[in-house]
Amino acid sequence: MKKLILSLAIISAIFTGCSSSSDDAPVLATGDITGTFTANKTFAKGNYTLKGIVKVASGVTLTFDAGSTITCDKGTGDNAFVILNGGKAIMNGTASEPIVFTEKSEVPGSWGGIIMYGDAPIKGAGGLTTLLSEDGNSLNYGGTNAAHNGGTLKYVRVEYAGAKLADGQKENNGFTFYSCGTGTTLDHLVSYKGADDGYEFFGGTVSMTNAISYGNYDDAFDWQDGWQGQNNTNWYAYQEVKGNFGMEIEASGNNNTFFPKVEGVTLKRAAGCTPEDNASIEIDAFQFKKEGNGEFNNVIVDGYGTYTVNATTYNGAIVKIQDVTTNTNQVTGAKIKVTNTKISNTTQTTPIGATGSIVVSFPVGNFTTSTTTTGASLTAGTWASVKGASLIK
Structure with a gap:
């Protein structure tokens, strides 16, 4: 009996010693986000570095957990986060834990922001139904899929965007939406201190709810090509x-x-x-x-x-x-x-x-x-x- 009691005491001490204190901070994930993603991936809550023009390919879903911060550095060259037509980004931040995309120098115009492509209807100059993007990616946008779904951007903040990428015709915005459709969710977004527009829509049928444009150098909100949200x-x-x-x-x-x-x-x-x-x-x-x-x-x-x-x-x-x-x-x-x-x-x-x-x-x-x-x-x-x-x- 004494041996049993002693054994239980030792086991109890081991588990007590291994338990985590409620004061211990969780270990956040880290790592680089770079290149074109051709397979689904989820980024756990953490602090990540975005390097280069990151793209989400068609048929691929990239997911970010609430509370994540993604930082780029203009000193390394052009940076942007691009969701290609057919790709999806799932960013379900919360009011208390938004997902933040920012830039190291905190200088407006330091990167290309978030750019999403779809195939919802557009109506460009002369009635054109497809056009070439002016963001430096030089990709076609426009189509007949009014219900295009580029994913969910919810409680997401973009800071210090507005850079011109490659030979783009103009600066990019905090958020740029090329012919995105009604299947896409845009809710509780913040575009903060960019060098161009806070938000720009190039045609499409997508709608946006609860949006803040703060301290952007050009227009707070801008659109063309027959946007009809x-x-x-x-x-x-x-x-x-x-x-x-x-x-x-x-x-x-x-x-x-x-x-x-x-x-x-x-x-x-x-x-x-x-x-x-x-x-x-x-x-x-x-x-x-x-x-x-x-x-x-x-x-x-x-x-x-x-x-x-x-x-x-x-x-x-x-x-x-x-x-x-x-x-x-x-x-x-x-x-x-x-x-x-x-x-x-x-x-x-x-x-x-x-x-x-x-x-x-x-x-x-x-x-x-x-x-x-x-x-x-x-x-x-x-x-x-x-x-x-x-x-x-």
């Missing part, structure tokens, strides 16, 4: 230091019968924020050109005031129509609606044309104001914070 909600932009339009909206010169819809929009411009190019006058909340259109309801606009350059003062507007054709077909044709809008610290509080020859007159009910508008409704938290500072001002 129908279920967009809660878009929030805060422009500081440098920034152009809150939204730059065009349809590549096509008088489309369709248009995107966004419910709950907040566009804020900090005092002292100047256009990206000091010679430009891109200081309006909404700019429509090349047959751009859309419905926007429950909108807050604040801070789009005056800007002086070379002794000339320009007046920021709630809505600016850039060309006669857009005014005729989209405004008069009732394909642009900006309703229940609360406007403050903005010089032109009614829609105007870019020149005196463009006389803008919205049909009754298509441009309305409200004092009770709430704009984008977002819940603050870790997902919407950087270094402890909330991005929701």
Whole structure:
């Protein structure tokens, strides 16, 4: 009996000695993410290094666990995360543990951001249904698969993007979506301090919910090629230091019968924020050109005031129509609606044309104001914070 008791005591001591203290921090995974992935892979929660133009091939799913941080270094060359048409990225972050893509130097414009390709319908200049991407990858986009599914990006933040890749025609954005479809989930995303647009859509049918564009040098939100997302909600932009339009909206010169819809929009411009190019006058909340259109309801606009350059003062507007054709077909044709809008610290509080020859007159009910508008409704938290500072001002 004494031997049995002694044996049990020894076993108990062994297991007690081997148990982990509740204060021990978990060991996070590490490693490089590089090349083109041709087989499914899951990255456990960890701190990873992204090297080069990383691509997810068609038929392949790449999964990232919540709380992961993926860092690249512009000193090593071009970097970007690209989901090719037919590939999927599953990024299910959470409000308390977002998935973060960032860059070592923390300088805007240091990498190419997240780029997703699909085969949903587009309508490019001249009515073209396929085009070549301008991001440096030079890949075709466009197709007939309105339900394209590029995966799930949920609670994902992209920081310091906007670099030009290879011989790309222009800088990339925080998030770039080439003809992505309704099967793709875009929810609770943050584009933080990039050198180009926060988000840009090149055609497609995908929608985006609960999105923050913070401190991006060009436009907070931008699209072309007949993007027609129908279920967009809660878009929030805060422009500081440098920034152009809150939204730059065009349809590549096509008088489309369709248009995107966004419910709950907040566009804020900090005092002292100047256009990206000091010679430009891109200081309006909404700019429509090349047959751009859309419905926007429950909108807050604040801070789009005056800007002086070379002794000339320009007046920021709630809505600016850039060309006669857009005014005729989209405004008069009732394909642009900006309703229940609360406007403050903005010089032109009614829609105007870019020149005196463009006389803008919205049909009754298509441009309305409200004092009770709430704009984008977002819940603050870790997902919407950087270094402890909330991005929701």
